[in-house]
Amino acid sequence: MKQTAATALISIAILTLIGITGFLFIQNGASEEEERPAAAGEAKSRIQPAVFDGVGTIEEPSGTMNEAKLQFFLHEMTHSKVYAEDKWGEARPISQENIDRLLEVVEASDFKDRAYYRRTLEEWRDGDFVNAVDVHNKIWHLHGGTIGKATRLMTQEEEAAYIQAHFSQ
Template sequence: MAVVAVLGVIAVGVIAFNFSDVRNSIGNALDQSVAEEAEMPEEDEELAALADSSSEGEFKVSDEKSDDGLPSERQFADSLHHMTHQKVKATQKWGHLEITDERIEQKYETAKESNYAYREFYMKALEEWMEGDFSNAVQVHNTIWNEQNGNVGKARGFMTPEEEMEYKIRHFD
């Protein structure tokens, strides 16, 4: 009986911690330490304007299924977010999708065929990726991360080539 009581107290503590400001404070402190290790790239103003192009002036995507067989805009944005994890430094990363030329091309074609609210944002980001330029990956990551109300895992710069190779081995090999 005492074991059950101890396990119950531990479970309540873990649940309380996960929903407390302490967890967010720890996450923010970890994000800050990552920021000290990496230099934040300059923001692409055109990409930022495309992300703010809605009538509300903030990036918000829809969960609604499309009638044309394309993924919902939420699913599409999440897949791009998962792709950026291969390039960016962040304390937490949920979801991994390997960046390949074929996947970039497929995402570009999907965006082009879509009527997504942020179609132009996705296409501009992906056009640069098709040219091998991932300098917008932190901005793409954080734009989508902010929309998801992220509080831990903000991208704070780019991984080194060695860190990216480790990441790819860990998640894709």
Template sequence: MFQRFVVGMGIAVFMFIAGVTYFYFNKGEAIATEAAHSKKPAAEEETAAKAVIQESFRQKTPERKLSAYKSMSEEALVQEVHNMTHQKVAANEKWGASEITKEKVDALYSAISNQTFADTELQDMLLSILKPWKKGDFSNAVKAHNEIWAYQKGNIGKAERRLTPSEEAAYIKENFK
């Protein structure tokens, strides 16, 4: 009787180990296969998102919008740059959105350069934000947002990080398309 019990337990343990081993290796293979396949769509999604961002940056801006920058007040120019940073940053609150285009960046830079600001430090800050943007470099977006946010005495909505290309593409589609 005891021998049958031991043999039965041995068979049960063997079956359990075989089942766990089979599941582990097959599940592991399935996970590895799934990961390999998921990299391709993620890469394709990233490429598509970058294309949406580039298309947005290159699009034409109505001339009336560009020429309006020349007569905007300092505060309106600050707000326009601030609203543009929202396209690039993650923050818990955002009020206002302005699509970033090459033409807008160039027109803003020109308008700010050609105005006589009462606060020259503010003018310098805006120009230093926009200068790399003219070349399509937005690596300063979080710093830019938070400098403007601090200048405006913000207490809600500090930028925490740059949006991923997919997040930015979604922001563009939601706010400008």
């Protein structure tokens, strides 16, 4: 009897986990990108606004953006800076326009991690992306990530190839 109850409980837990993972997969758009492995990246890189030309601009009104949506935008923006074997979600540039837009949202919010988001975006605004792997993985973890953990910053060559593939028109 105890063994049957334990088996039933484990089965329910596994089905629940599968359901949650499926929901997150569908909610995040499930767009997988393949990356090639390479040597360790540089510690800093600079914003190159001319490359982005408004592609992937965040236009959602600040009053309608909840904290989870802000986290997804930040996570998607890190994709052009971090190496991960798999990446889920959109390719969204770390452009000055997107940084300013998200800073407006953060300033008008009462989000739990408001100071963290502000600090992250201010560093990016100043061209400092050393925190990109940590930002990616923190948000990835908050949303139950199991595939696609960032392992390092991309090299300049990898970043240029990513920008070319995703943001050039």
